[in-house]
Amino acid sequence: MNVLEKILEEIEEEIRDSIPFSEQRADGLRKARDIIRKHMDDLSRENSQENARLPRDNDGWIPVEERLPEPSCDVLVQWEKYERYTDTIYTYMDKMWFDSMDENGNAIFETIGGTPNGKIIAWQPLPEPYRPEKEKSSCKERIMSRFMKVE
Numbered sequence: 001m002n003v004l005e006k007i008l009e010e011i012e013e014e015i016r017d018s019i020p021f022s023e024q025r026a027d028g029l030r031k032a033r034d035i036i037r038k039h040m041d042d043l044s045r046e047n048s049q050e051n052a053r054l055p056r057d058n059d060g061w062i063p064v065e066e067r068l069p070e071p072s073c074d075v076l077v078q079w080e081k082y083e084r085y086t087d088t089i090y091t092y093m094d095k096m097w098f099d100s101m102d103e104n105g106n107a108i109f110e111t112i113g114g115t116p117n118g119k120i121i122a123w124q125p126l127p128e129p130y131r132p133e134k135e136k137s138s139c140k141e142r143i144m145s146r147f148m149k150v151e
Contacts, residue, residue: 004040005129008033044128061122068107069098074126077109081118092118095126 011033018026069075077096096109
């Protein structure tokens with residue numbers, strides 16, 4: 001979804017740049033934006049329905065022994081690390097992506113900082129990002145309202 005969000009941001013920027021020159025171009029870009037947003041919402045709804053069918057005994061956490069996420073998909077991961085100096089097992093949560101399987105059949109997860117130094121025990125899909133409601137008025141109306149005040 002992040003790629004589509006970036007595309008939508010670029011379309012919004014193109015709309016802003018187009019308005020002084022071509023209202024038809026801006027209308028076409030708005031239609032493209034609305035089509036992409038509709039399909040993103042449909043996909044989000046399908047994913048929510050699929051996640052609803054998953055067993056919820058662990059609050060949405062899926063053990064890596066049970067199932068792995070899609071490759072290159074960002075997920076929330078819970079992992080453990082044994083600290084020998086304190087004889088303690090620490091549990092961490094981090095946003096990671098599933099990379100591949102190693103030669104021993106172990107899942108390799110990556111994060112911005114690299115591969116975690118510990119054992120991945122479970123994962124869950126990331127929640128959908130917050131999207132504030134967009135103003136429904138057209139760009140033309142917003143621009144005109146800046147210059148024309150009715151009193």
